[in-house]
Amino acid sequence: MNKKAGPVNIAVRLLLTLMYGVPLLWIVLTSFKTSADVFSTQGAWLFRPTTAAYVNAFDGDLLLAMKQSLIIATSTTALVLLVAIPAAYGLARLGGWLTTIALGLLIVLQMVPQTASVIPMFQVFSSWGLLDQTLAVILADTALLIPFAVLLLRPFFRGVPIALEEAASIDGASIPRTFLSIVLPIARNGVATTGTLVFLLSWGEFLYSVNFFLTPGKYPLSALLAQQVSAFGIDWPGLMALAVITSVPILIVFMSTYKQLRDGLTVGAVK
Amino acid sequence: MALTMDDRPTRKAPSAPALRRDKNRGRNRLYFIAPAAVFLAVFSFYPLLQLVRMSVSKVTSITLNSAWAFTGLENLRKGLEGEMPAALGRTAIFVVVVTVLGLVGGLAAAIALRGTGKWSTVLLALMVFVWALPPVVNGSVWKFLLGDAGLFNTVITGLGMDTVPFLYDQGWALMSVAFVNSWAVIPFNALVFRAAILTIPNEVFEAAQLDGARPWQEIKHIMMPAARPTLLVLTVLTVVYAFRSFDFIYVMTYGGPGTATNTLPFLGYIQAFVRYDFGLGAATSVVTVLLVLVMAVIYARSIRREESES
Numbered sequence: 001m002n003k004k005a006g007p008v009n010i011a012v013r014l015l016l017t018l019m020y021g022v023p024l025l026w027i028v029l030t031s032f033k034t035s036a037d038v039f040s041t042q043g044a045w046l047f048r049p050t051t052a053a054y055v056n057a058f059d060g061d062l063l064l065a066m067k068q069s070l071i072i073a074t075s076t077t078a079l080v081l082l083v084a085i086p087a088a089y090g091l092a093r094l095g096g097w098l099t100t101i102a103l104g105l106l107i108v109l110q111m112v113p114q115t116a117s118v119i120p121m122f123q124v125f126s127s128w129g130l131l132d133q134t135l136a137v138i139l140a141d142t143a144l145l146i147p148f149a150v151l152l153l154r155p156f157f158r159g160v161p162i163a164l165e166e167a168a169s170i171d172g173a174s175i176p177r178t179f180l181s182i183v184l185p186i187a188r189n190g191v192a193t194t195g196t197l198v199f200l201l202s203w204g205e206f207l208y209s210v211n212f213f214l215t216p217g218k219y220p221l222s223a224l225l226a227q228q229v230s231a232f233g234i235d236w237p238g239l240m241a242l243a244v245i246t247s248v249p250i251l252i253v254f255m256s257t258y259k260q261l262r263d264g265l266t267v268g269a270v271k
Numbered sequence: 272m273a274l275t276m277d278d279r280p281t282r283k284a285p286s287a288p289a290l291r292r293d294k295n296r297g298r299n300r301l302y303f304i305a306p307a308a309v310f311l312a313v314f315s316f317y318p319l320l321q322l323v324r325m326s327v328s329k330v331t332s333i334t335l336n337s338a339w340a341f342t343g344l345e346n347l348r349k350g351l352e353g354e355m356p357a358a359l360g361r362t363a364i365f366v367v368v369v370t371v372l373g374l375v376g377g378l379a380a381a382i383a384l385r386g387t388g389k390w391s392t393v394l395l396a397l398m399v400f401v402w403a404l405p406p407v408v409n410g411s412v413w414k415f416l417l418g419d420a421g422l423f424n425t426v427i428t429g430l431g432m433d434t435v436p437f438l439y440d441q442g443w444a445l446m447s448v449a450f451v452n453s454w455a456v457i458p459f460n461a462l463v464f465r466a467a468i469l470t471i472p473n474e475v476f477e478a479a480q481l482d483g484a485r486p487w488q489e490i491k492h493i494m495m496p497a498a499r500p501t502l503l504v505l506t507v508l509t510v511v512y513a514f515r516s517f518d519f520i521y522v523m524t525y526g527g528p529g530t531a532t533n534t535l536p537f538l539g540y541i542q543a544f545v546r547y548d549f550g551l552g553a554a555t556s557v558v559t560v561l562l563v564l565v566m567a568v569i570y571a572r573s574i575r576r577e578e579s580e581s
Binding site: 006008009012013016017019020021022023024026027030038039082083084086087089090091093094102104105107108109111112113114115116117118119120121122123124126127139140142143146147150175179200203204206207211222225226229230236239240243246247250251253254258261262263265266 | 300301302303304306307308310311314315317318319320321322325330335336379380382383384390391394395396397398399400401403404405406407408409410411412413414415416420422454458459462463465466486487511514515517518521522525536537539540543544549552553556557559560563564566567570571
């Protein structure tokens with residue numbers, strides 16, 4: 001490989017650094033400004049940092065929204081993994097026309113826009129009396145992410161040599177036992193990658209929350225942010241402070257899983 | 272996202288007893304799939320069925336939970352004579368812009384960041400982090416950056432030009448949201464292209480350098496052919512991503528100004544939840560689902576082709 005970076009290469013990297021660095025920097029900078037600094041040209045870089053936006057943001061409502069986000073994201077992740085792991089393993093080993101049909105349906109489900117599924121789901125949850133309950137959002141998020149999780153997990157289970165399972169079954173292990181003690185530990189990278197992504201996606205999901213919760217009092221952080229950004233007369237420092245608060249858990253998850261995410265994401269697409 | 276339909280048997284030509292054993296093994300594993308099948312039947316397929324029923328009925332927010340009057344294709348007719356064609360056109364433009372920018376940008380980023388230097392490593396991590404952030408966070412900051420007092424307009428007016436109404440102008444708004452959407456998908460595409468480029472053995476590059484190949488020749492004759500097999504699948508994935516995208520539209524323009532950023536999926540949402548005409552919104556959404564079926568078939572075929580090529 002050409003080790004020396006040419007001028008074009010450096011230009012592309014510089015452009016990318018600006019494109020992805022500046023928005024991130026801007027969120028953080030704006031969150032430490034006053035509204036007056038936001039709208040003055042001189043205030044773009046030179047301003048007296050203030051934590052007013054954070055102090056204002058931190059009240060009971062925010063803590064409630066954090067709790068809601070945490071409940072929704074962790075419950076969804078647990079439920080998705082519980083259902084998707086066995087399904088992905090089953091589909092990795094079964095083969096035949098049934099698998100082809102199942103995979104086709106999963107691909108279709110994964111492609112259906114959320115804006116289309118939210119319409120009938122609103123009606124269904126309404127008739128079941130589940131509206132305005134956190135459970136409705138968890139169930140909807142789980143249904144949204146199961147196809148994604150199964151399709152992402154399946155190649156990892158296919159990568160487990162079948163000979164290992166045969167050896168275990170000769171030793172007298174039952175199928176569930178073989179699955180739990182032989183297959184699952186080998187495919188743990190795939191499970192971790194999928195779990196991380198499902199957590200990130202359900203943390204950021206807001207369309208179901210905005211529509212299924214009838215009062216903003218029960219909104220998770222993402223829905224709160226979506227509601228405030230589409231309102232008139234936006235308080236930018238406050239909004240950016242909320243964006244930072246929403247992103248901190250993502251940063252923590254990201255820092256602890258980046259390498260695995262970087263390599264695991266591309267397993268299915270490239271193999 | 273990352274998915275394959277690889278159904279090639281893992282072992283070649285099993286003997287008859289082995290085949291019987293495999294069949295039993297398969298049936299034994301059916302119950303692994305049952306929970307997912309039941310869950311999706313209740314929470315995905317049943318709602319989809321309801322969507323189809325709503326699309327051929329008169330449903331408003333008042334009659335949502337009572338009996339619906341069957342109106343046949345009336346909703347569809349109303350949509351087709353109304354906003355649907357224009358929304359379809361906008362969707363097409365949006366998808367083309369996001370796909371082209373997303374793929375070209377992704378490939379460029381993958382080539383620029385293939386090395387193991389510090390800058391490449393940190394920049395790639397930064398990009399993946401931005402990709403992992405909730406779209407509502409990214410959408411908010413871009414709404415701010417592209418606003419009248421935002422960074423872009425500060426620079427533009429600083430250069431002595433007039434403020435550009437990136438999000439308030441009929442012509443600009445769709446392009447602005449499409450640009451931000453491609454910005455958001457480039458990191459993922461870069462990761463996939465990069466993985467393809469990293470499979471090229473180092474000797475190939477060494478040989479090319481011995482032959483005096485220039486950097487752009489390496490890109491054209493070594494890296495782009497290596498990325499080609501993934502291109503087809505990634506193209507379909509990016510098209511689908513652009514087609515079903517609603518979060519940036521929701522946050523940055525909410526379909527406006529006027530109807531300028533109402534793509535077909537977003538139009539269905541607006542009709543149902545803003546104008547409370549659930550029947551019409553359902554009819555629009557059924558059309559989007561039909562388009563999804565077409566894309567799914569193309570996707571399944573492109574995966575098969577990729578497998579037969581590689």
